[in-house]
Amino acid sequence: MTAGSTDGCPFFIGGEWSSIGTLPTSPVFNPSTGEVIAGTPLGGAAEVDAAVRAADEAFPAWAETPPSERARVMFKYRTLLERDFDAIARLISLEHGKTLAESRGDLFRGFEVVEMACGAPTLLTGELLPNIARGVDGELARHPLGVCVGITPFNFPAMIPLWMFPLALVCGNTFVLKPSERVPLTAIRLAEVLAEAGVPKGVFNLVHGDKSAVDALLKHPLVKAVSFVGSTPVAKYIHQTASAHGKRVQANGGAKNYAVVMPDASVEKTVEAVMNAAFGCAGERCMAGSSVITVGDRGRAVIPELVKAARSFTVGRTDIDEQPAMGPVISAAHRDRVCGLVDEGEREGAKVIADGRDVTVADAPGGFYFGATIIEDVHADMKLVQEEVFGPVLNVFHVDGLESAIAQANAGCYGNGAAIFTRSGGAAREFKQRVRAGMIGINVGVPAPMAMFPFSGWNESFFGDLHMQGRAGVLFYTQPKVTTSRWFAEGEGDIWHK
Ligand code: NAD
Numbered sequence: 001m002t003a004g005s006t007d008g009c010p011f012f013i014g015g016e017w018s019s020i021g022t023l024p025t026s027p028v029f030n031p032s033t034g035e036v037i038a039g040t041p042l043g044g045a046a047e048v049d050a051a052v053r054a055a056d057e058a059f060p061a062w063a064e065t066p067p068s069e070r071a072r073v074m075f076k077y078r079t080l081l082e083r084d085f086d087a088i089a090r091l092i093s094l095e096h097g098k099t100l101a102e103s104r105g106d107l108f109r110g111f112e113v114v115e116m117a118c119g120a121p122t123l124l125t126g127e128l129l130p131n132i133a134r135g136v137d138g139e140l141a142r143h144p145l146g147v148c149v150g151i152t153p154f155n156f157p158a159m160i161p162l163w164m165f166p167l168a169l170v171c172g173n174t175f176v177l178k179p180s181e182r183v184p185l186t187a188i189r190l191a192e193v194l195a196e197a198g199v200p201k202g203v204f205n206l207v208h209g210d211k212s213a214v215d216a217l218l219k220h221p222l223v224k225a226v227s228f229v230g231s232t233p234v235a236k237y238i239h240q241t242a243s244a245h246g247k248r249v250q251a252n253g254g255a256k257n258y259a260v261v262m263p264d265a266s267v268e269k270t271v272e273a274v275m276n277a278a279f280g281c282a283g284e285r286c287m288a289g290s291s292v293i294t295v296g297d298r299g300r301a302v303i304p305e306l307v308k309a310a311r312s313f314t315v316g317r318t319d320i321d322e323q324p325a326m327g328p329v330i331s332a333a334h335r336d337r338v339c340g341l342v343d344e345g346e347r348e349g350a351k352v353i354a355d356g357r358d359v360t361v362a363d364a365p366g367g368f369y370f371g372a373t374i375i376e377d378v379h380a381d382m383k384l385v386q387e388e389v390f391g392p393v394l395n396v397f398h399v400d401g402l403e404s405a406i407a408q409a410n411a412g413c414y415g416n417g418a419a420i421f422t423r424s425g426g427a428a429r430e431f432k433q434r435v436r437a438g439m440i441g442i443n444v445g446v447p448a449p450m451a452m453f454p455f456s457g458w459n460e461s462f463f464g465d466l467h468m469q470g471r472a473g474v475l476f477y478t479q480p481k482v483t484t485s486r487w488f489a490e491g492e493g494d495i496w497h498k
Pocket of ligand 1: 210
């Protein structure tokens with residue numbers, strides 16, 4: 001692949017791979033070195049229209065394909081993904097920058113949705129109630145919607161597309177995926193493997209692009225449903241625009257997640273979990289524990305341990321065999337934004353107690369590195385507290401009781417996840433009941449639900465009704481049809497038989 005070329009980023013439309021060389025491109029970086037490794041072609045209305053039409057043409061036959069046959073494609077997909085597991089994980093590390101272990105986790109969580117989709121015949125089984133009135137039966141069957149669309153962010157190049165299309169497809173829909181222009185290579189590999197698994201032409205399509213491609217998808221009259229994951233302003237826009245154009249929409253947005261450390265928490269286990277929550281994937285996770293709230297002096301005892309752990313956290317390249325604890329962030333611009341937020345917070349009185357701003361990696365001076373950073377004395381009016389930082393930065397709050405901790409966790413506009421570390425069942429229950437977030441962890445730092453449960457937040461972290469994956473995903477990708485039927489006994493009511 002040559003730098004900036006689109007050769008490595010083809011579209012997949014109607015079962016054919018094609019490069020559209022005349023389109024403008026957006027650079028794809030190897031964040032470990034800063035080198036450009038590809039260029040994402042920025043498709044527009046014409047490419048989107050071709051993909052949606054291909055999906056629409058393929059829909060009737062695919063919708064009529066028995067669910068067990070659709071599931072068989074997923075069984076094959078699962079086997080092939082397993083075969084290619086390590087190669088795909090390396091590709092994620094290359095274009096995203098997360099460590100190989102994190103990339104394996106990224107793919108594995110998506111892989112679990114594929115496994116769930118293999119159960120399509122059971123997932124789609126309907127309901128029947130005989131005798132809703134004498135001699136009358138009621139029956140509910142779940143039908144597919146038509147062409148569904150997935151628009152995904154950069155931070156989980158495998159898992160997030162896999163939240164969407166495996167379930168959409170086994171439910172009998174056809175699909176158009178528009179991955180993040182910053183990480184197109186993993187999506188292309190996922191599509192190649194799906195084609196190899198035998199998905200019929202047009203059932204799954206891949207287009208590349210940015211806002212123009214997204215807008216064309218949101219407004220296309222043949223698109224029935226839109227699944228989106230990304231930042232809150234864009235999620236809100238997607239929800240409003242797609243809804244205004246008559247689509248069913250689920251849109252996951254950004255987050256600011258709190259981890260509460262109670263005085264009775266296990267220090268060692270809590271430090272391990274909070275380090276992972278705050279600095280795993282370089283903080284570029286919607287479930288990142290980006291703020292810790294310590295309760296009382298004993299809760300506060302985790303802070304020196306966290307600082308020690310953060311200062312010894314290795315940062316380095318993830319595109320080589322020897323792996324660091326943490327890789328780079330996605331781009332130079334993003335690193336500079338994170339750095340700017342920390343600088344501004346410090347100017348406004350925050351205290352940086354572990355400082356990752358000057359981290360460098362000797363053999364990769366052009367990489368986008370930012371070390372593990374911990375900040376105390378933050379205030380509600382700082383951008384550091386209000387905005388999603390999406391980098392390896394942990395804000396620290398100290399409070400004197402559970403009541404104040406819950407108030408702090410509920411203070412912002414988001415509501416994705418929250419965690420509590422404690423040995424008290426009563427405190428954990430109180431927290432679980434009263435925190436306004438969609439995903440709660442008890443002694444678990446990143447409570448990202450598994451495939452059989454829904455993954456989405458509350459408040460400004462989610463726009464729509466039905467959450468992603470799990471049974472909610474099946475409901476999102478299907479519409480119920482209820483049939484009320486009445487049959488008569490031979491000759492009953494036929495006056496000419498009398
Ligand atoms: P982003 O919002 O910039 O981009 C997401 C997608 O939207 C991309 O495909 C992009 O091409 C498209 N897009 C960007 N700007 C657009 C615009 N103005 N109009 C239409 N489409 C547009 O997000 P990102 O930076 O790629 O990802 C990080 C964000 O995603 C963070 O806020 C993170 O919290 C969030 N996220 C949320 C979840 C969740 O489940 N809640 C999961 C992962 C990531």
